[in-house]
Amino acid sequence: MRMDLDFSGRHVMVFGGTTGINLGIADCFAQRRGRVAVVSRKQENVDAAVAQLSRHGGEVLGLVADVRDPQAVQAAIEASVARFGAIDVLVSGAAGNFLADAKDLSPNGFGVVVDIDLKGTFHVMRMAWPHLAKPGASVINITAPQGQRPVRRQVHACAAKAGVDQLTRVLAQEWGAEGIRVNAISPGPIGDTEGVRRLVANSPESKKRAEARIPLGRFGELDDIGNLAMFLASPFAGYLSGAIIPCDGGGTIEADRYRPE
Ligand code: NAP
Ligand code: COA
Numbered sequence: 628m629r630m631d632l633d634f635s636g637r638h639v640m641v642f643g644g645t646t647g648i649n650l651g652i653a654d655c656f657a658q659r660r661g662r663v664a665v666v667s668r669k670q671e672n673v674d675a676a677v678a679q680l681s682r683h684g685g686e687v688l689g690l691v692a693d694v695r696d697p698q699a700v701q702a703a704i705e706a707s708v709a710r711f712g713a714i715d716v717l718v719s720g721a722a723g724n725f726l727a728d729a730k731d732l733s734p735n736g737f738g739v740v741v742d743i744d745l746k747g748t749f750h751v752m753r754m755a756w757p758h759l760a761k762p763g764a765s766v767i768n769i770t771a772p773q774g775q776r777p778v779r780r781q782v783h784a785c786a787a788k789a790g791v792d793q794l795t796r797v798l799a800q801e802w803g804a805e806g807i808r809v810n811a812i813s814p815g816p817i818g819d820t821e822g823v824r825r826l827v828a829n830s831p832e833s834k835k836r837a838e839a840r841i842p843l844g845r846f847g848e849l850d851d852i853g854n855l856a857m858f859l860a861s862p863f864a865g866y867l868s869g870a871i872i873p874c875d876g877g878g879t880i881e882a883d884r885y886r887p888e
Contacts, residue, residue, distance in 0.1 A: 633659055643769075656860075657681075664711065676689060690703040713760040741787045770871060792811060810868060815846070818848055
């Protein structure tokens, strides 16, 4: 079920928008008549995403760039702006993660996740700055509960997403005067996504156990995140900035993993 909003003519740019949660976000905006650009590393993912998004009949652009490369990010932004004009909605969601004990993690393994999630998000925001609609742009970073809660075997992602949370808050402070709102969505486990497969549940049994720890008793759906992104991009969220918003069925307040049966 999707919110009934209209993004006709609005330029929506989604970094990491070719699979999973971020593609779900892009799809929501494409269905609501936004002019949507999606960016990621792999041409095959870009092509598949463009094919999916184009089915809604609107204008779609797919671009290849690695968020670790500021020049590539800048080139993608300039190409999208040349086609669709100033950016109204900027989503930064490219990320990498895997399970590894810190004692076994190589410096490069730690660094690669920080480079993609944290430095990549800075590159996206920094390079987009000259092209954001002023006033009115909505910047949405995709963070994770690991940004605020420690999670074993994910020291790399915990550190990186904590940084994303602070980027969100500081740039909300700095960019508010230009009428730009900056927020982050912190999803819980969402459907059949790469993040869930790698980190949370890779069998029906482990999924059942994980769902039992969520107050609403289920994993989220792509549209749960897409609806929140559309709300954040809409005038209804006009006084919302600097917020890290959990969308997780209450999962992050459920610290009581050892509650009585
Ligand atoms: P996913 O399907 O693996 O999506 C990651 C996206 O980022 C892909 O489009 C990938 O495409 C792109 N990407 C990866 N590295 C990149 C790079 N260096 N430069 C540019 N693009 C890059 O993952 P997901 O599970 O949907 O997660 C999406 C976001 O939600 C992430 O920020 C994640 O931390 C967050 N999140 C997910 C969950 C969950 O339940 N899945 C929960 C909490 C938070 P290419 O491979 O083509 O580059
Ligand atoms: N456990 C421990 N270390 C790992 C690892 C794992 N599962 N996967 C990768 N690494 C380490 C590598 O060993 C390497 O370090 P080294 O040079 O010291 O050996 C370092 O991470 C970089 O790996 P590489 O495969 O070269 O990185 P990449 O740039 O090709 O890919 C990743 C980046 C590793 C994050 C990859 O998993 C990826 O592309 N992920 C995107 C999708 C994703 O993670 N989605 C879920 C989002 S929540």
